[in-house]
Amino acid sequence: MLKxxxxxxxxSIRVLWLLEELGVPYEKEMVEFTPANLQSPAYLAIHPLGKVPAIDDDGLVLTESGAIVQYLLAKHSGSHLTPDIGTPAYGKYxxxxxxxxxxxxPPISDIVRHTFRKAKEDRVQSVVDDAKATLDKYxxxxxxxxxxxxxxxGDQFTAADIxxxxxxxxxxxxRFSLDVYPNVAAYFARLTARPAFQKATAG
Incomplete structure (x- = not known):
C-alpha cells in the first residue's frame, strides 16, 4: 500500500488531501517534525534532505510535493481533478x-524562517517585511x-486548488490575514469546507 x-x-497535506479527493487508500506514517528526527539515519534513508513529504509507492520513493501530486494524478488517470491533457484549460491548470x-x-517560507524557525538572534525583520509585501502583491x-x-x-475543482x-x-x-482579499478569503472558505481537506488536516 502507498505510504x-x-x-x-x-x-504533505497536499498529498493527503489529493488522496482523500481521489479516494485512494494509503498508510499515513507520522513524522515528528524535529531536527533530531528529520536528520536521523532512519529518516534520511527515506528522504536524504530530511524534509516532508515523502511517499513510498511499492518501492518508488518520491519527495517533492508537486511531483507527487502529478505522479498520483497520472497513475490514477481519468481523474476529475485535471482538465483534459493537451487542451488550453490544461495549460492554465x-x-x-x-x-x-x-x-x-518562497515569501511564505521566508516569513516562516524569520518568524518561527530561526533562533531569535538570527531573524531579520527586513526579510519578513519584504516577504509580506511580496505576498500582498501575489x-x-x-x-x-x-x-x-x-x-x-474556473468552475471545476482541480489539483491546482490543492x-x-x-x-x-x-x-x-x-497570521497573514486574507480578510483584505475578499475573493481569496471566500475561495479559501470553499476549500476548507471540503471533507477531503478536513480529513487531510485533522492530524
Missing part, C-alpha cells in the same frame, strides 16, 4: 499548479483572478 510520510502543517510552489511559497493578483471564479481554474489551498492554509498559520 505517505506526514507531519502536521507541512506540504499547469500554470496554477506550479504557481503555488514556485511563486507563492494575494492581490489572486483576488483579481478569483473575482468571477469558483475555483482557480496546491494553492495549502499555501493559503499556511497564510492562516503565519
Amino acid at each position: 505517505v510520510y506526514h507531519a502536521a502543517n507541512t506540504r 499547469l500554470q496554477w499548479l506550479h504557481f503555488a510552489e514556485a511563486t507563492v511559497m 494575494m492581490a493578483f489572486l483576488d483579481r483572478e478569483l473575482a468571477d471564479k469558483t475555483f482557480i481554474c 496546491m494553492l489551498g495549502y499555501d493559503l492554509n499556511l497564510c492562516k498559520i503565519i
Whole structure:
C-alpha cells in the first residue's frame, strides 16, 4: 500500500488531501517534525534532505510535493481533478499548479524562517517585511483572478486548488490575514469546507 510520510502543517497535506479527493487508500506514517528526527539515519534513508513529504509507492520513493501530486494524478488517470491533457484549460491548470510552489511559497517560507524557525538572534525583520509585501502583491493578483471564479481554474475543482489551498492554509498559520482579499478569503472558505481537506488536516 502507498505510504505517505506526514507531519502536521507541512506540504504533505497536499498529498493527503489529493488522496482523500481521489479516494485512494494509503498508510499515513507520522513524522515528528524535529531536527533530531528529520536528520536521523532512519529518516534520511527515506528522504536524504530530511524534509516532508515523502511517499513510498511499492518501492518508488518520491519527495517533492508537486511531483507527487502529478505522479498520483497520472497513475490514477481519468481523474476529475485535471482538465483534459493537451487542451488550453490544461495549460492554465499547469500554470496554477506550479504557481503555488514556485511563486507563492518562497515569501511564505521566508516569513516562516524569520518568524518561527530561526533562533531569535538570527531573524531579520527586513526579510519578513519584504516577504509580506511580496505576498500582498501575489494575494492581490489572486483576488483579481478569483473575482468571477469558483475555483482557480474556473468552475471545476482541480489539483491546482490543492496546491494553492495549502499555501493559503499556511497564510492562516503565519497570521497573514486574507480578510483584505475578499475573493481569496471566500475561495479559501470553499476549500476548507471540503471533507477531503478536513480529513487531510485533522492530524
